[in-house]
Amino acid sequence: MASDYYSTLGVTKDASADDIKKAYRKLARELHPDVNPDPATQERFKEVTAAYEVLSDPEKRQMFDMGGDPMNPYAGFGGGGFDFGDFMGAFFGGGGQRGPRSRVRRGQDSLIRLEIDLAEAVHGARREFTVDTAVVCPTCTGAGTAAGTEPSMCAMCKGRGETQTVTRSFLGQVMTTRPCGACQGYGTVISHPCHECGSDGRVRTRRTLTIDIPAGVETGTRIQLTSQGEVGQGGGPAGDLYVEIVEKQHAVFHRRGHNLHCTITIPMTAAALGVTVPLETLHGEISLDIAPGTHSGAVLKRKGEGVPHLRGSGKGDLNIHIDVQTPTKLDSKQEELLRQLAALRGEVNVTGIVGNSENQGLFSKLRDAFGGK
Numbered sequence: 001m002a003s004d005y006y007s008t009l010g011v012t013k014d015a016s017a018d019d020i021k022k023a024y025r026k027l028a029r030e031l032h033p034d035v036n037p038d039p040a041t042q043e044r045f046k047e048v049t050a051a052y053e054v055l056s057d058p059e060k061r062q063m064f065d066m067g068g069d070p071m072n073p074y075a076g077f078g079g080g081g082f083d084f085g086d087f088m089g090a091f092f093g094g095g096g097q098r099g100p101r102s103r104v105r106r107g108q109d110s111l112i113r114l115e116i117d118l119a120e121a122v123h124g125a126r127r128e129f130t131v132d133t134a135v136v137c138p139t140c141t142g143a144g145t146a147a148g149t150e151p152s153m154c155a156m157c158k159g160r161g162e163t164q165t166v167t168r169s170f171l172g173q174v175m176t177t178r179p180c181g182a183c184q185g186y187g188t189v190i191s192h193p194c195h196e197c198g199s200d201g202r203v204r205t206r207r208t209l210t211i212d213i214p215a216g217v218e219t220g221t222r223i224q225l226t227s228q229g230e231v232g233q234g235g236g237p238a239g240d241l242y243v244e245i246v247e248k249q250h251a252v253f254h255r256r257g258h259n260l261h262c263t264i265t266i267p268m269t270a271a272a273l274g275v276t277v278p279l280e281t282l283h284g285e286i287s288l289d290i291a292p293g294t295h296s297g298a299v300l301k302r303k304g305e306g307v308p309h310l311r312g313s314g315k316g317d318l319n320i321h322i323d324v325q326t327p328t329k330l331d332s333k334q335e336e337l338l339r340q341l342a343a344l345r346g347e348v349n350v351t352g353i354v355g356n357s358e359n360q361g362l363f364s365k366l367r368d369a370f371g372g373k
């Protein structure tokens with residue numbers, strides 16, 4: 001705790017200058033090093049001398065009466081390599097740096113999301129998009145002042161940008177430095193602000209930008225556009241703009257990592273006999289050969305027709321899943337043909353097979369033959 005200089009000298013708060021001088025002389029005689037050299041007494045002598053220095057000086061005494069400590073503004077810590085700036089920063093924020101702060105600041109980064117198609121993720125794309133950010137005010141080019149005017153010195157802080165107050169706290173008496181409230185710490189005041197930006201030096205505007213999206217991006221990929229973010233106040237440098245990719249769902253192809261998947265449904269007869277089907281892939285139209293006897297659930301892999309790796313080389317695959325459809329509504333002629341086929345293959349008596357455990361073997365043969373589910 002800070003010293004109470006009055007009690008150190010043993011005088012009351014309304015003691016006269018003469019009372020103070022007398023009290024000090026009396027104590028000094030008792031505590032003087034020539035009289036009493038032991039360390040505890042010497043410590044007390046220093047305290048008494050410090051108290052006298054304050055209370056004998058009308059200006060310092062007044063400061064002390066108002067709550068300040070002119071001998072030791074950082075009361076309670078007794079010096080010794082203690083970095084007061086760091087301490088103030090830790091307790092009150094800011095600190096450390098002294099003097100008026102600049103009106104010019106770096107702008108913030110900004111983030112927008114951009115929806116792209118799967119094809120754009122696979123091949124890469126050049127896209128235009130609009131973004132709403134702060135840009136340098138064209139009227140004042142960032143200065144924030146009306147034409148022909150300049151900021152004037154802050155009358156409150158005399159241009160220092162900060163004000164000091166002394167407070168009592170659990171730490172003792174602490175001198176706190178705060179940014180000046182009148183000028184927000186700038187040390188200057190803009191009395192004639194720019195009519196367009198109102199002294200901020202920047203305005204918001206919508207711009208159109210172009211971005212090159214590399215092949216291989218996916219939802220969550222962020223592309224950094226240097227210095228395309230928010231311009232700082234006072235015409236300060238712009239932050240960066242991050243474009244976050246959001247990939248839209250594709251109607252046919254689903255993406256899992258670098259691989260693409262799709263499902264083709266073919267009739268049972270086509271599965272049994274084999275078929276060639278046209279398929280529009282992201283790399284163009286292909287003729288897909290489905291071999292005779294293809295089962296439902298079979299996967300045809302086409303290497304390198306997936307999504308390219310964003311970093312490095314290589315591509316994923318396209319996986320085509322085959323879904324064989326078993327006919328559900330047969331007319332009498334179709335049913336007759338199937339019965340004949342079954343008979344030819346020795347797979348007689350289709351009726352009633354399901355649920356009959358003795359015929360499970362037959363059923364699985366049929367399923368293999370016709371690709372039923």
Ligand SMILES: [Zn+2]
Binds near residue numbers: 143194196197201
């Ligand atoms: Zn302006």
Ligand SMILES: [Zn+2]
Binds near residue numbers: 158160182186188
């Ligand atoms: Zn000020």
